[in-house]
Amino acid sequence: DVKVTQSSRYLVKRTGEKVFLECVQDMDHENMFWYRQDPGLGLRLIYFSYDVKMKEKGDIPEGYSVSREKKERFSLILESASTNQTSMYLCATKYGTTYEQYFGPGTRLTVT
Amino acid sequence: GDSVTQMEGPVTLSEEAFLTINCTYTATGYPSLFWYVQYPGEGLQLLLKATKADDKGSNKGFEATYRKETTSFHLEKGSVQVSDSAVYFCVVVTNAGKSTFGDGTTLTVKP
Numbered sequence: 001d002v003k004v005t006q007s008s009r010y011l012v013k014r015t016g017e018k019v020f021l022e023c024v025q026d027m028d029h030e031n032m033f034w035y036r037q038d039p040g041l042g043l044r045l046i047y048f049s050y051d052v053k054m055k056e057k058g059d060i061p062e063g064y065s066v067s068r069e070k071k072e073r074f075s076l077i078l079e080s081a082s083t084n085q086t087s088m089y090l091c092a093t094k095y096g097t098t099y100e101q102y103f104g105p106g107t108r109l110t111v112t
Numbered sequence: 113g114d115s116v117t118q119m120e121g122p123v124t125l126s127e128e129a130f131l132t133i134n135c136t137y138t139a140t141g142y143p144s145l146f147w148y149v150q151y152p153g154e155g156l157q158l159l160l161k162a163t164k165a166d167d168k169g170s171n172k173g174f175e176a177t178y179r180k181e182t183t184s185f186h187l188e189k190g191s192v193q194v195s196d197s198a199v200y201f202c203v204v205v206t207n208a209g210k211s212t213f214g215d216g217t218t219l220t221v222k223p
Contacts, residue, residue: 040215041215042116042201042213042214042215042216043156043201043213044213090155090156092156099146099163099205100146100158101156101211105153105154106154106155
């Protein structure tokens with residue numbers, strides 16, 4: 001089974017802090033994604049990566065950056081956290097050109 | 113652009129009731145269609161899929177048929193259980209691999 005883990009289930013940070021969310025997968029998938037999930041808005045794609053050191057902006061990249069130095073690890077960075085970034089963050093992976101995505105359990109981030 | 117419209121929730125049913133969650137989509141070409149389920153405190157997991165018109169996806173008693181003429185992929189289950197309480201997402205994936213998620217429908221099943 002594919003396993004996707006995220007560094008924290010719950011995180012509380014202060015406005016202006018730099019925040020790192022980490023995602024690790026164990027199945028050698030090329031593609032990795034970061035989404036945020038908000039009530040009534042479904043899942044929105046922040047960034048994705050289709051290979052090491054490669055990244056592409058999703059639908060809502062503003063205020064975020066990403067890093068993929070190793071194939072199994074994809075980090076989401078909030079350079080200066082703001083209260084409107086309070087949300088559930090979900091990481092997902094996908095193999096090659098298949099369409100099914102495998103999700104981690106999510107990190108619920110609260111910015112105060 | 114592509115879009116997915118799901119039935120608004122929350123939906124509350126009694127155990128053994130019939131479930132329908134409506135999903136319609138707009139997308140170019142011949143997309144693949146998915147239903148994902150998110151149980152409380154967990155990430156999303158694939159429930160079922162259909163990759164071409166008239167395909168029926170099924171899993172755990174849930175079914176959905178890819179209807180190209182009506183651009184729909186409605187989720188159904190004949191007899192729901194308390195353990196089916198979750199959030200359900202309809203997802204369209206285009207040939208280019210781009211995924212578009214519906215807003216999610218929260219289902220609560222009461223004993």
